[in-house]
Amino acid sequence: MAKPFTPLRLVILFGLIILTNSILWLDSLDNYFNNRDHIQVSNFIPNWLFSPSQQLHLQKKLIPFSTSDSKPQKHIAEESPIPIIQFSQTTGSVPKVLFAGDSLMQGVAPIAIAELKKIYPNGKFVDLSQQSTGLTVRRYFDWPKKIAEESLRQGFNTVVIFLGANDPWDIYDNKARYIFPSDEWQDAYRQRVNEVLVFAQAHQIHIIWVGLPNMDVERVKNGAILQNSIFASETKKYDFEFISTESILGSLDEPFKKYLQDSQKGAILIRGNDGIHFTPYGYRLVSNQIVQSFKERF
Structure with missing residues (x-):
């Protein structure tokens, strides 16, 4: 019983x-x-x-990934190892582009891709941006690995990167902890940026790195100043492209602006209430800079 x-x-x-x-x-x-x-x-x-x-x-x-052709979508395990493939790929007249980034890129990529498809109907454009990702924490999403993995698998000749708002926090690397914004943190962050750039240079993939905009959140704003400095200096070393958003969205050392003054339309709302993200109009401003870069290269 x-x-x-x-x-x-x-x-x-x-x-x-x-x-x-x-x-x-x-x-x-x-x-x-x-x-x-x-x-x-x-x-x-x-x-x-x-x-x-x-x-x-x-x-x-x-994780599903989309392609520009009509073949059924494939799926790959998130933790699958990067295949060891040696090849030399030159940038031809047709762009094959991976868009990588966080929620900022999630707003920019669809607009940029729609415009680029009009200009390059035979091009290949894949948006793999994912919110709450970055370079500081990669236990769940490792951007250097993902970019290498997908570039080898899908034959990209260009990668556009827009991320970093989630990154101004301490970096944990095994048992080591690098306190933001210490010199050790900056060195560790620079190393992670270089993981992407070194891979891209070795496989003749062009990098377009979009700088972070002015922010209304002090910690993220201070982080953006450091991160943009790293993005700009490291891309320059490899003869890649850094797009500064400060010329259209305001310098990072100036007060945050939610509105853009237009001579004809007056004050236009370009930033979200959280002081980080954009309105559709703001996302289009960043997208226009990316599209212009492609017009100059292809």
């Missing part, structure tokens, strides 16, 4: 259920706190505890 469930046994049972679910979803929990509070649970919990949740999500999480 089965023993009746006493209150103590019920508590233990529910505790085991909660513990099991927590372990199975530990990776997601870590990601949630990282995106919301920039706290990495993985810095306080042994790495082996993440194995069950990582295996569970690796089986479920397949």
Whole structure:
């Protein structure tokens, strides 16, 4: 005869259920706190505890990528290794472009792609931008790896990058911690930028790196000043292109402006209420700069 469930046994049972679910979803929990509070649970919990949740999500999480032709979409595992392929690719008259970045790029890429398709109907344009990503945290999304992976797989000759608003926080690299905005943080961040640039140079892929705009959030604004300096100096070393947004959106050392003064239309709202993102008009201003760059190159 089965023993009746006493209150103590019920508590233990529910505790085991909660513990099991927590372990199975530990990776997601870590990601949630990282995106919301920039706290990495993985810095306080042994790495082996993440194995069950990582295996569970690796089986479920397949990332689709779009192509410009009519073939069915393929899927690749997010954690698949970068294939070791050696090839030399020259930039021809037809652009094959990867758009990489965070939520800022999510607003810019669709507008830029729509315009570029009109100019280059035979071109290939793929938007892989994803919100809450950047270069500081890459446990869940590693942009240098993703750019290399997709460039080799899809034959891109140009990569447009617009990211960084999620990055002005401490960098954790194994057991090392680089405090923002220390010199050590800047060196570590520069190294991650260079991971992209070194790969691109080796495979003759042109990089267009879009600088961060003026911000109304002090920490992000201060980060943008440092990050833009790194983006500009490093792209110059490799003879790549850096597009500054300050000429149209205001210098980073000036007060934040939500409106753009137009001689005919008057004050035009270009920035969102959060002081980071844009209105559709603002996104188009950035997109126009990217499109102009392609007109000059192709």
